[in-house]
Amino acid sequence: MELEERIAEGQTIEPTDDLTDEYERLVSRIVQFTANSELIGAFTERPMIERAPNYHRKLALLAKNQDEIGHALMQYRIAEDLGRDREQMLEDLLDGKVGYGSSMQFPVDDWIELTAFTCLTDGAAMILQHSLLQTSYGPYARVMRRICREEEFHLRHGRDLLREYATGTRAQQEAMQEAVDRWWPRGMLFFGPTDDEQSDAALRMYDLGIRTKSNDELRQDYLDFWVPKLDELGLEIPDDKLEYDEEAGEWSYTEPSMEMLEKIRTEGGPAGQRRLDERRRVFDDTKWVRDALAAHNDRATNRIGDNLDATAD
Missing domain, CATH: 1.20.5 (Single alpha-helices involved in coiled-coils or other helix-helix interfaces)
Structure with a gap:
């Protein structure tokens, strides 16, 4: 049975199977992206460890940082099994030849910024990771099961911080709202181009079951998760077009800036x-x-x- 027929029947694909060059290339591409995002995400947060407000927060962030590095290593191992060289993958990342999550291109300079980053960027990454539990490539799905369990701890940590600042002093509440204003568009941008602007390679990932949800479908899941949680804490979402259509069962919202995404891809973020x-x-x-x-x-x-x-x- 041909590879695509097996995928269409819902079979799990393993490294020992007769993989096509295209399948190996596309799996390696998304695996490197998610691994790079974990690695750079850890470096985004690491400077905040020594600036933690108390010992409890410091321990939590240390543990989270360690997890992120481990997640990256597990995913690089998957790409290695597909014939990629780890040293070369890291060199390609450092030389800017391959990408990582666009949200990691922005500064995180205090713990309120870290809270917004953790919730709205890690929260976006977790939506993507949960969708990859159903990927057709077995090793990737199995690694994602472990990653998602640990990411749930990270998200609980972020939501605990969010509640603390959103219900804290007046100055903390205002600073938290300002951080949400900055990070909300970045979280929405994390998922990449809108569905009508996706590349042929991205579309083939759906055909081959490597990805099971489109970028816009992931955004809908993100909105389902975060809108009620921010609203519960009295935090406003900076989007005048945000509205839930009961009949269609989906959100309408301001489209992420493809101009900003392209600028990040070509020039990098701040x-x-x-x-x-x-x-x-x-x-x-x-x-x-x-x-x-x-x-x-x-x-x-x-x-x-x-x-x-x-x-x-």
Whole structure:
């Protein structure tokens, strides 16, 4: 049975199956995007650890940061199994040859900004991740099960912060509203182009079951989740066109700015280069660790080979 026929029947595709070049390429493409987003997301939040308002918040953010790095590594492993080289994937990220979540291109300079970022950007990422639980590629779906469980903890942390600031002092409430005003359009933009502007490659991902929901469908899920939660806390959503159509069962809203998305893709956002520079510094500083591990693996491989030769003799 051909690959697309198996996918149409709802079968799970495994690395040992006879994969087409197109399928491998498209799976690798989305896996690298979600892995890169986890990695850069961790670097977005990391400076806030030392500026935590108390020990409890510091521990929570440390744990979250560790999780994000782990999520990135698990996904890079999936791409490695499809023939991609991890070192090259990281080099491509640092050289700006591959993308990551557009929201990570903006600065996060205090804990109220961090709260908006965590809720409205991590919240958007979690909507995407939940949709990938149904992806046709087995290893990706299984990794997403673990990632989604841990991301639920991250989101609870973000919502706890959101409630604290939205019901805090007058100054905190006002600052939280201003942060929502800034981050709401960025969260909506996270999902990428509108459905009528998606690339042929993106459309093929739906045909092959790699993705199961379109960008606009994900936005509808995002609105279903966040509108009532922000409203409950008295936070206003900065969108005059936002309205729920009971008859159609969907939201109408201001379309994300494709001009802004294109500018981020071609020029980067205000904090994008800073994040890549920081990641480059860490990447270079830890080269000695990767070299040591590679040398150890080479020696271990040689020992195994020598033992096999001795056994054969």
